[in-house]
Amino acid sequence: MQRRVLPGLHLTLGLTLLYVSIIVVLPLGALVYKAASLGFTDYWRIVSSGRAVASYRVTVLCALAATAFNLVFGFALAWVLVRYRFPGRRFVDALVDLPFALPTAVAGIALTALFAPNGWFGAYLAKVGIQVAYTPLGIMIAMAFTSLPFIVRTIQPVLEDLDPALEEAAQSLGGSDSAIFRKVILPLLTPALLAGISLAFARSLGEFGAIIFIAGNQPFQTEITALLTFIRLEEYDYQAAAAIASVLLITAFAMLAVTNLLQARALRHTQRA
Amino acid sequence: MSASTAKKPPRVGDNPAFRRALIAIVLVVTAFFVVAPLVVIGVEAFSQGWAVYAAAIAYPDTLHAILLTLVTALIAVPVNTAFGVAAAWAITKFDFWGRRFLLIVIEIPFSISPIVAGVAYLFVYGLQGLFGHALQAADIKILFALPGIVLASMFVTAPFVARELIPLMQAQGRDLEEAATSLGASGWRTFFSVTLPNIRWALLYGVVLCNARVMGEFGAVSVVSGNIRGQTNTMPLHIELLYHDYQSAGAFAVASILAVLAVVTLVAKVLLERRGAGRGARRPALAAPKAAAVIPQLASEKTT
Numbered sequence: 029m030q031r032r033v034l035p036g037l038h039l040t041l042g043l044t045l046l047y048v049s050i051i052v053v054l055p056l057g058a059l060v061y062k063a064a065s066l067g068f069t070d071y072w073r074i075v076s077s078g079r080a081v082a083s084y085r086v087t088v089l090c091a092l093a094a095t096a097f098n099l100v101f102g103f104a105l106a107w108v109l110v111r112y113r114f115p116g117r118r119f120v121d122a123l124v125d126l127p128f129a130l131p132t133a134v135a136g137i138a139l140t141a142l143f144a145p146n147g148w149f150g151a152y153l154a155k156v157g158i159q160v161a162y163t164p165l166g167i168m169i170a171m172a173f174t175s176l177p178f179i180v181r182t183i184q185p186v187l188e189d190l191d192p193a194l195e196e197a198a199q200s201l202g203g204s205d206s207a208i209f210r211k212v213i214l215p216l217l218t219p220a221l222l223a224g225i226s227l228a229f230a231r232s233l234g235e236f237g238a239i240i241f242i243a244g245n246q247p248f249q250t251e252i253t254a255l256l257t258f259i260r261l262e263e264y265d266y267q268a269a270a271a272i273a274s275v276l277l278i279t280a281f282a283m284l285a286v287t288n289l290l291q292a293r294a295l296r297h298t299q300r301a
Numbered sequence: 302m303s304a305s306t307a308k309k310p311p312r313v314g315d316n317p318a319f320r321r322a323l324i325a326i327v328l329v330v331t332a333f334f335v336v337a338p339l340v341v342i343g344v345e346a347f348s349q350g351w352a353v354y355a356a357a358i359a360y361p362d363t364l365h366a367i368l369l370t371l372v373t374a375l376i377a378v379p380v381n382t383a384f385g386v387a388a389a390w391a392i393t394k395f396d397f398w399g400r401r402f403l404l405i406v407i408e409i410p411f412s413i414s415p416i417v418a419g420v421a422y423l424f425v426y427g428l429q430g431l432f433g434h435a436l437q438a439a440d441i442k443i444l445f446a447l448p449g450i451v452l453a454s455m456f457v458t459a460p461f462v463a464r465e466l467i468p469l470m471q472a473q474g475r476d477l478e479e480a481a482t483s484l485g486a487s488g489w490r491t492f493f494s495v496t497l498p499n500i501r502w503a504l505l506y507g508v509v510l511c512n513a514r515v516m517g518e519f520g521a522v523s524v525v526s527g528n529i530r531g532q533t534n535t536m537p538l539h540i541e542l543l544y545h546d547y548q549s550a551g552a553f554a555v556a557s558i559l560a561v562l563a564v565v566t567l568v569a570k571v572l573l574e575r576r577g578a579g580r581g582a583r584r585p586a587l588a589a590p591k592a593a594a595v596i597p598q599l600a601s602e603k604t605t
Binding site (some may be wrong): 029033034035037038039040041043044045047048051052053054055056058059062072089101104105107110111112116118122123124125126127128129130131132133134135137138139141142147148149171172176192195196199205208209213230233234236237241249254255258261265266269270273276277280283284287288 | 314483
């Protein structure tokens with residue numbers, strides 16, 4: 029057994045537990061309590077109502093599309109930043125964190141200004157018949173913007189640590205670039221890719237600020253679940269707000285569990301390598 | 302890092318045509334997708350000239366929103382920093398039952414929708430919540446006032462400082478602190494002269510990120526603030542209000558201040574990363590196997 033020589037356990041652990049209890053556990057407990065006090069019938073009626081289910085569909089489908097986009101673009105971005113040297117590389121590397129640093133409301137009005145039918149890109153896209161703002165495509169763009177760093181920053185370190193000897197061995201055996209990529213590099217990156225995907229997807233499911241400006245917010249069409257919660261609050265329908273918020277909370281916990289599992293797997297994977 | 306040899310064999314994807322094409326595509330998409338939103342804020346903010354920009358900023362409600370945002374950050378960031386340091390000390394310097402569980406609980410706010418956070422606070426301090434009636438009887442206003450805004454901001458940023466410090470302090474171990482206390486230093490002395498110099502850049506890094514998030518938080522604050530113009534509007538909420546009032550130039554003027562804050566945050570981030578903060582520490586799960594390699598490096602840094 030280890031001796032306890034350092035001081036401060038009681039002070040720091042006490043402070044930590046007090047803070048976590050008041051700031052994190054108490055509010056979430058109150059929300060769960062409120063939702064649970066509804067009773068099963070009422071709860072089910074609210075969370076399975078047509079408008080709520082439509083909002084889940086919009087949120088999940090847009091989050092899936094945004095994550096798929098980021099999987100391709102984020103991977104390409106991470107690859108370019110790690111494997112190639114070009115002027116401005118460090119600048120682009122710093123820019124990757126912009127969606128983290130830029131407040132979501134600012135991102136929301138900026139993306140709307142770009143993609144609105146009279147906006148910088150929107151005007152050109154309108155000519156070819158594509159409307160982005162006020163459609164699910166706009167929601168997808170906002171989600172993709174805010175979750176981009178999650179994918180890039182999860183893949184980047186693993187890509188950096190990739191052992192060149194593995195590639196060299198495959199090359200000396202006569203493997204083509206695309207074969208080596210598919211059979212050697214991609215399998216090594218898969219755990220990190222999965223972890224990044226789950227982080228980005230979870231972030232997209234909960235995103236609010238960036239989306240509401242660009243979404244149009246039409247019930248059944250472009251209304252995300254977080255916004256529906258907010259609308260129920262404004263209507264003073266606190267029971268419905270609690271029930272729908274609890275669905276988001278349960279989803280967040282499920283995603284947290286999945287992410288932890290995937291990261292633990294990724295860790296085992298790197299340790300074996 | 303391995304010394305670069307004179308002639309490296311080409312690696313996968315080093316075909317010049319492929320490389321140039323991929324770099325070009327990535328740069329173009331980044332320009333449209335990441336740079337353009339930043340540029341459009343500046344252009345829209347000044348679309349009606351300097352005078353309109355200055356007037357929009359100098360408008361009393363806007364000044365009040367800026368003030369409220371600063372006050373919120375001045376309370377929430379130091380409190381969160383103290384919490385982050387305490388949590389990191391407890392978790393990395395001691396072994397106790399439930400340590401891993403505590404780590405997960407601290408990280409929870411990071412994965413929860415800000416709207417859920419706001420609603421949760423409503424059910425604690427609101428009239429329909431646990432303490433609502435008691436607070437009303439005592440005439441204490443928490444929701445739709447500064448305390449609610451500060452509490453919601455603390456929730457969303459609770460993990461920010463702790464998650465930068467914990468992986469780093471874990472990697473640094475306990476030997477130095479144990480040596481200091483065995484030589485007779487008090488706990489505070491040990492922290493300030495031994496631990497703090499080793500974690501200062503990571504600490505500052507966490508503080509910078511925490512501050513950016515507090516000042517920019519929208520969803521959670523939107524629920525608990527009540528959006529009372531000139532009273533409980535923070536800058537992000539004021540942006541929404543102006544935007545929906547069709548005062549686009551005004552909304553972008555306020556947004557431009559937050560965009561500048563974001564750019565300053567990014568610059569600070571890069572500078573701090575050069576000093577070893579972030580990056581390594583920010584990937585706890587994946588970086589763990591490297592911990593063993595980090596410790597001797599830190600020890601040698603200390604001797605210089």
